[in-house]
Amino acid sequence: xxxxxxxxxxxxxxxxxxxxxxxxxxxxxxxxxxxxxxxxxxxxxxxxxxxxxxxxxxxxxxxxxxxxxxxxxxxxxxxxxxxxxxxxxxxxxxxxxxxxxxxxxxxxxxxxxxxxxxxxxxxxxxxxxxxxxxxxxxxxxxxxxxxxxxxxxxxxxxxxxxxxxxxxxxxxxxxxxxxxxxxxxxxxxxx
Numbered sequence: 030x031x032x033x034x035x036x037x038x039x040x041x042x043x044x045x046x047x048x049x050x051x052x053x054x055x056x057x058x059x060x061x062x063x064x065x066x067x068x069x070x071x072x073x074x075x076x077x078x079x080x081x082x083x084x085x086x087x088x089x090x091x092x093x094x095x096x097x098x099x100x101x102x103x104x105x106x107x108x109x110x111x112x113x114x115x116x117x118x119x120x121x122x123x124x125x126x127x128x129x130x131x132x133x134x135x136x137x138x139x140x141x142x143x144x145x146x147x148x149x150x151x152x153x154x155x156x157x158x159x160x161x162x163x164x165x166x167x168x169x170x171x172x173x174x175x176x177x178x179x180x181x182x183x184x185x186x187x188x189x190x191x192x193x194x195x196x197x198x199x200x201x202x203x204x205x206x207x208x209x210x211x212x213x214x215x216x217x218x219x220x
Contacts, residue, residue, distance in 0.1 A: 053094040054109050055082060063094070063104040075101055131161045132211070137187065138168055139179045146183075150190040157194040157214040166209045180208045188212070 053059075058078055065073040065081050068090055078092075085092040085106045093112070096103035133156040135149050153163045165187055167180040184201040191212055199211040 060102045066105045068106045134164045154194045163212045169206045
């Protein structure tokens with residue numbers, strides 16, 4: 030093969046190694062000299078890559094490039110398979126502990142009737158009980174825009190009806206033809 034083809038292949042391999050966020054191990058390391066950290070964490074000094082690889086293979090471990098931008102690059106002797114397993118396990122645990130908070134929307138109008146209002150409050154209580162935030166929106170149609178105080182009163186009444194299940198994060202604010210507020214669930218004590 031020609032030199033240009035080989036350089037292209039190596040470049041593609043290096044880019045793919047970087048894009049998968051995997052560390053360079055063993056023969057993938059291109060530096061001439063590296064600083065070595067042993068399996069138990071002690072500094073072993075600066076040495077050629079071939080010598081470091083021989084030391085790693087002697088212990089049945091891998092040579093892993095952990096700081097490629099340092100001068101000289103820093104490598105560590107470790108069991109790379111075990112390291113990846115532990116890292117993936119930690120990522121899965123962190124993912125399990127994440128809670129996704131959804132924002133549910135409840136739409137009201139200035140002329141909402143009592144029963145409809147109570148139904149919307151029940152929905153809000155259910156959403157807040159599930160741990161979701163609730164965005165309460167009052168729509169203004171036509172001439173209702175001249176009576177913004179009625180919409181603000183509806184939102185205040187809604188806030189009072191939901192005060193045992195949630196607290197207001199964002200006070201009522203006018204956004205075009207909509208007035209909205211956001212209600213967050215009350216934090217439950219950890220069990």
